[in-house]
Amino acid sequence: MGLRFRKSIKLGGGARLNIGKKSVGMSVGGKGARYSVNSSGRRTKSVGIPGTGLSYVSTSGGRKSSSRRSHGRKTSGTSKGGCLMMIVAFCTISVIVYGIAHLFGYRRPTKVEWTNDNYSIALNDYNRDYSHIIYLRITGETDAEDVDPKDIKIKISNPDVCQLEYDDSGAYVTYDVKPIKDGFADVTATYDGVTSDPITITVDMGEKVTTTTTTTTTTTTAEPETTTGAIPVATTAQDPAETIVYITASGDKYHNKSCRYYDDTCTPMTLQDAQNAGYKPCKVCGG
DSSP states (O other): OOOOOOEEEEEETTTTEEEEOEEEEEEETTTTTEEEEEOOEEEEEEEEEETTTTEEEEEOOOOOOHHHHHHHTTHHHHHHHHHHHHHHHHHHHHHHHHHHHHHHOOOOEEEEEEEEETEEEEEEEEOOOEEEEOOOTTTSSSSSOOOOTTTTEEEOOOOEEEEEEESSSSSSSEEEEEEEEEEEEEEEEEEETTEOEEEEEEOHHHHHHHHHHHHHHHHHHHOOOOOOTOOHOOOOOOOOTTTEEEEESSEEEOOOOOOTOTTTTTTTEEHHHHHHHTTTEEEETOO
């Protein structure tokens, strides 16, 4: 009785490498349908219905039995080489397809979080980690050189706040800014339907300031001139919601327009908004 040798190696994706005593073959497919080819060029297609015992098998190519009797074991070197190249090419394509499917497999992010120090978000549990920094004008403290106009789109959605969208073609994050009270807003970041917890920021009150400044200038012009030193007192007596103060780009104090620390780069803001944002008067304006 002769010994029969056969080994089947699973390559992944439904592909197998079959090694027998006299031939090497490749097969691909799953339950119900399969296609195989061996080193002699024989190709077999089989289709069946699992659990019924019904199947269809078609075989083509390969050496005929009469041919083996006439010529013995002599085979064409060209035929062997062609079949071997076919098997190698099939294996290579299978590996490439499997790798591409794994590389581009989509997984939804599970969490969107804020980084505490620099108002940025990190998208965790994704194929790649993205980190986007929010570029909002917060009381004049954002450097213009940090903002790339082609990456930032601002849509005004409220006189006091705005909605900011970041688009870098690889990821699309929407920042939604909602007012909670004068001078402050909550910001949430959303990526692929997953929204972060809100953080509170100070909002630039530019549109309100422009309107208020015009009204205040007209009123001030009509007032009689006061003695030296009375300007801070008159300003303090005014309604904080109407009084305009000025914030320097890098400072944490507010100034009157008559203050020696005032210059044209200062950001105007109502006194009430400045106080709500935590600003204090400078030594000159505070007396």
